[in-house]
Amino acid sequence: MERVKSGHERLDRLLGGGLPVNGINLIIGHPGSGKTILAEQYMFHNATADAPGVYLSTVSEPFDKILRYGEALAFFDEAAIGESIFYGDLGETVHREGLDGVLDHIDHLLKEQQPGLLVIDSFKALRPFAAEEAAFRRFLHELAGKLTAAATTAFWIGEYDRDQAANAPEFAVADAIIVLGVKKTAERELRVLQV
Secondary structure, eight states: OOOOOOOOHHHHHHHTEEETTTOOEEESSTTTTTTHHHHHHHHHHOSSSSSEEEEEEEESHHHHOOOHHHSSSOOOOOBTTTTTEEEEEOOHHHHHHHHHHHHHHHHHHHHOOOOEEEEEESSSGGGSSSSSSSHHHHHHHHHHHHHHTTTTTEEEEOOOOGGGGGTGGGTSSOEEEEEEEEEEEEEEEEEEOOO
C-alpha cells in the first residue's frame, strides 16, 4: 500500500511507512495537543504544484492565526503559500449555506485545485450545523465519496475524546486515527501519540 510520509523519520516508522494514500485520517486530541501542527507538517512535506495542499479552517481558529503560529516551525515554507499550499475558510460557507454549502465548496476545490492533500480543521465544529444525526451521516457519506473519487488524502482534525470514537460516525469512515495527548508523570509532561 502506498503511504503518505510526514517528513519525520521516527513517526513514519511508527506508522509503518506513513498514512494511507487517498485515505481519510482523523487527528484528534484536546486543544494544544499538536493536531494543527501535525496536519501542517504533512501538508508542507507532501504538497506540490501539481498536487497542492489545501488547509480549510471552519468555525474554530481563523487561518491567519494558523499561519502566524506556523511561521515559527522548521517545516513552514512561506514561498509555498499560493504555489503548492493554499489556505481557506469554511466558516462563512457553513454559516450561510450549512453542510450542503460545505459539500459544494469542497467539491469546487477538488475539481479546480485537484489537491493531493486536504485538511479540515476543526471537523468536529461542523457537526452542530446538521439538523439531525441522519443529516450529518449523509454529509459524511457524500464528503467521503467526493474525497475518494478525487483521490485526495484527507486530514480531519477535531477536539474529540478517545471515548467519542465509539459513537461519533466520522470515526466509522476514517482509514486511520491518530490520538494526540499529554500524559503527566510526576513533575513531567510527556506528549503521547496513539494510532
